[in-house]
Amino acid sequence: MWNIAFAQEEKILSKAAYAEKIYLQFDRENYPAGSTIWFKSMVLNSVDHKPSQRSGVLHVDLIGPEKQLINQKLVKIVDGSGHNHFDIPKKMPPGIYKIRAYTRWNRNFGEDFIFSKYFRIFPKIPKTEKAIEHINIVDKKEGAFLEATFNPNKLDSLQKRKILVGLYLNNSKQDSLEIKANNGVYKLSYKLNEKTDYISINMLTENGFTASRSISLDENKVDLQLLPESGSLLDGTVNLLGIKALDFKGDGLYTEGLILNKNKDTITTFKTNKFGMGVTVIRPEATEEYIAKITNIDNETEYPLPEVLKNGNILSVRRTGDRVSLIASTTNKSDSLMIRISFRGIKLFDIKGPVKAGHFNTALPVHVFPYGILCFTLLNENYQPVAERLYFNDVGKKQVTIAVKTNKNEYSSREKTSLSIHVKDSTGKNIAAQISVLALAKEPLGAEQQKGNSILPYFYLTSELRGKIEHPGLYFNRDDIYRLRDIDALLLTQGWRKYKYDTTSIVFDYPEEPVLAIDGKVSGNIFNKPKEDVELSFIALGEQPVVQTYNTDSLGRFYFNVDFLNEENREIVIQSKKDGNKRNFDIAINDPESLPIIFENRQKIEKPDSTFSEIVNYEQRLQQKQLSYELAEGVTQLDEVVLEAYNMTEERKKTADLAGKPDIVIDGKDIQEKEKNWSYGLYSVLLFNFPEDIRIQRDIEEPGGALQAKVIGGAGTTILMMDGMVINNLNYSLVPNIPPSEVKSVEVIRFAKHFSRLYMQAYPFASPMEVPPTGDVIAIYTHGKQGIFGAQKPKGILRTSIKGYSPTKEFYQPDYTNQERFKSNEPDLRSVVYWQPQINIENGEPAQVSYFNPDNTEQIIVIIEAITPDGGIGYHEFTYPVIQKDIKDIPN
The missing domain is CATH 2.60.40 (Immunoglobulin-like)
Structure with missing residues (x-):
């Protein structure tokens, strides 16, 4: 394994070397409504890929196509990894969505080290009408x-x-x-x-x-980019010119073309690969002007080449056998040139050599460099960079290999598959590792998976380059004899300007977050001065309350470790004392400003590829089979909640006309029966007793302030109604403290009708074009219709809700050891057959995995990803056949 002395400050060329790399492995690339997004998360050191010790908390957001924050997860990270999921409601509108993941520490490095992925949600039932x-x-x-x-x-x-x-x-x-x-x-x-x-x-x-x-609006448009190897075209010198052709959506496009001079004479030709990238050689002259033309597409556009410099420097990098050749060219009168080699923002070493006839040539064995992207920088006599080139160093063998032994060569539907899995280092020795195992129906999910951003392309490629990389998984297919050529074309055209380990200034505004904690400040309520040595009593409420104490420092600051919170939200109380007496101090919890939402609208352009269309058709056929079975067996669909003995009062009728009928009704008597002696209002009762329907959390826009309520399993945005009327958002802070005794019922309306109109009533100053297209309503009904104005904020005490780690759930798989279940006529139509995100391999012992095969596929593809304690990364996939049998023909 390549070792880098990270502590040597003089070797650090970019502060980005201190960043973490965040990777999320998903069970698939696109999802039908009503399914679950399963994901495993990894947080590793940027430089050596060892599990990070800086962060124990990962923030994961689900973002809708209108830039709305639909759901948030806090994932506990242990030894660099964790896992969780998002449940997609059946009513979720189809479209392009985004998941992003970040640590608090990585916010110091901007968007470069925030993980993001766009994906589609599509309806299980075909919809042909368009508005x-x-x-x-x-x-x-x-x-x-x-x-x-x-x-x-x-x-x-x-x-x-x-x-x-x-x-x-x-x-x-x-x-x-x-x-x-x-x-x-x-x-x-x-x-x-x-x-x-x-x-x-x-x-x-x-x-x-x-x-x-x-x-x-112009599907024939081609964006043809012409990119000199190290940034410039130099007069009279052999130059490598990168070609990048993109279609109207920003995807690579195969092209052929010509390079012409100002007299329209052909100087050279070019051809790109399937990703739209290619390379050609040109020896330009400063007195000429050059253009490129595409010849295989009906396109009359002329694309000018960059200006040819009379004076300058270029740096060329080539792979020759098992050596890396470096060719530096200059028009300056220099006796020697220096080339600096760096790796993920860390200087490896400098090479200095004599200049002969304007050139400095050298070559080094590939094994002296680490595996991955290297940055070669040509320095002038003042040690300033004058040319740079990115190069991918492939040492020719895998750092980590994964060996899998199956108990059979082929299987039948509903038969158990058993796997024995070893992880080995480059010498073949069994080593400790943490792995994930994913099994999919190969048709059609396998093709989608193999092109995607798996663990190898992510950590060695995508995580280090800005911009979109199309089908990154294909660059790591060792059966492709052109993959090294293609990856070099990628680095040539993606460009060193898009390298994340540049010299951009980075300010460390955000501290590490090794554990989940809250911190804040205590101040006087009159002059707002910090209060030193105030005794704070912290209580995390619940069935098993947790109590802590803390005395504020000279700046009035406090800190509580809440790493024990293994639920979405937890109600807390912080009370202040001074000299043994309760005091009326202001207590505020610090909360970093919310991360701005970036959503690339170009992602939403309608251009689904053939693989995606095949997946949609496949999923919809499976859904139709399932519905046919349920109709034949008389299974009742339970998509709508049947509300028995629902008294349609005048207030409820107003709400139903405006927003629709409720999905969930929580009776006021149930709320009152669950009220505890420490409860202080409606939201405190809802928080602990109805967490599957309503989430209660602190408003991040108001640190230490009001609580907010959000519908679980809805569209992501929630507004409040009371007694048939929409509540203005300015009055939301009054709702949490409504006495439970005043509440007749609390009702949940998911995906409310007329939601945009309701939202404008709740937020009258919002821009009409920024109104969420879908959302949910919590409707509260009271006995006296005036409880909202009776809430009082207690003095010297902070009662609020804080986020805890999001609970995980177990991936479902049927157990066919039960013969009745084995012979059941109910079809097993799983596309995602098996998912186990975290398996630890210790002491070189193999991991044992088993699961049952479904009815709907003839091939299963298994994907295994591994990370070792010393930063080794492994990936392995294989396929096995499944014989489909009629269940009725199987003997006892």
Whole structure:
């Protein structure tokens, strides 16, 4: 294993070397509504890939297509890893979603070291109707016009007069306008004042229903980038020129073309690979001007090459057998040149050599360098960088191998598969490791998995380069004889300017978070001065309360370790004393400002690939089979909650007309029966007794302040109603302390109808185009209708809710050792067959894994990922056949 002396400050070229790398392994790339997103998380040192000791808490967010924060998880990290899940509601609207993961420490390094992944959620049942159709660009005398037709009645049967339409052009410019119906038809005709590549169209009906579409307006457009090897083209010198061709969505595009001089003479040709990347050789002259033209696509665009420099420097890197050749060229009068070799922001060593005829050539064995991306930097006589080149060093053998032994060569459906798994180092010795095991129906999920961002491409490639890398898994397929050529083309075209270990200034504003903790400040309530030596009593409420004490320091600061919180939220009480007496001090908990949400609208452009379409069709066929079985067996679907003896009062009718009928009803008597002597209001009772329906948490926008309620299993945004009326958000802080005795019921409405209109009533100053398209409602009914104004905040005491670690759940798999279950006619249609995120291998002993095969596939692909204590990373996949048998033909 490559060892780097991280403590030697003089070797650190970039503070990014102190960052952590965060990786999430998912069970699949895209998800049907109603399924579960399973993920394993790894937090490793950036430099040596050893499990990080800086962070024990990982923050994972699920973000919707309208930049709404749908759900958050706190994942406990032990020895660099943890795992958790997101449950996707059946009613979740289809579209592009995002998951991001970060540690508090990694916020110091900006977006570069925040993990993110975009994925699709698609409906299990096909939906063919579209509310926005016939989107076209029409050329008229007055100019180019964007035209579209809207069918709001497909969403909103009560829509009558006008709709609100929002336009986002090229992810930046936005406009909104009202469209009235003309003979029942809603049409948009919008003049485009500038060249627009793609557009997002959002529609809002009178009753709050929304729809959106994102399309490319020029699907024939090609973005051809021409990138000299180390940043510049140098006169009279052999230059390597990287070629990168992207389609309208930013995906790689195969192209062929020519490089022409100003007389249109062909200088050279080029050809890209399937990822849109290629390399050509050119010897340019400073007196010439060059352009590139694409020849295999109907495209008349001319793409100018960068200016050819009369004076300058270039650095070229080549693999020659088992050696790395370095060729530095300069027009300066220098006796010698220096090349610096660095690795993930750490200087390895410098090479200095004589210049002959403007060139300095040298070569080194590949084994003197670590495995992964190297940065070669050409320095001038003042030790300033004048040229740089990224290069991937493949040492030719795996650092870590995974050996798997199966108990059979082939299996039958519902038969148990047993695996014995060893992890070995480069010498073949069994070693300790932590592994995950994932088994999938190979068709069609296998093809999606093999192209994705698995552990090897992520830690050795994606995590170190800015920008999108298409199908990164394919670069690590050792059966592909062109993979090293392709990975070199990637690094040449991705460019050293996109290397994350550059010299960008980094300020350490965020401390490490090795354990889950809260900290804050105590101050006087009149002059707001910090209060020293205040005795604080901390109580984490619950069935087994936890008590701690702390005395504030000279700046009034306090700290409590809450690493024991293994639930989503926990109610706490902090009380202050001074000289043995209770005091009326202000107690505030520090909370870092929320992380801004970045969502690339180009991701939403409608261009599903063939693999994705196959997966959607596959999942929908499975769903149809399941429904057919349930209909034949008389199984009742329970998608809707049947509310027995529901008294439709006037207030409830108002709510039902505005938001819909409730999914959950919590009777006031149940709330009152569960009230404890330490309870202080409605939210404290809901927090501990109804956590599967409502989450109670502290409002991060108001440190130490009010609690907020959020619906579990909903759309992500929750508003409050009381006695049939929407509550203004300015009054939300009054709700938590409503006496339980005043409550008749608390009701949950998931995916409420007319939600956008309700949201505008709750947040009257919100921009109409930033209103969430879907959301949930918590409706509270009281006896006297005035409890919201009776809440008082106690003095000298802080009662609030804090987030704990998100509970994990076990992956379900059937057990066919039960013969009745084995012979059941109920189809086993699992696409994700098995998932075990954390298995520890110790003392070289093999891991033993077993599971049962489903009915719906003829091949299973198994993916195993491993991390060792000293930073070794391993990946292994294999496939085995499954014979499908008629269950009725299997003997006892």
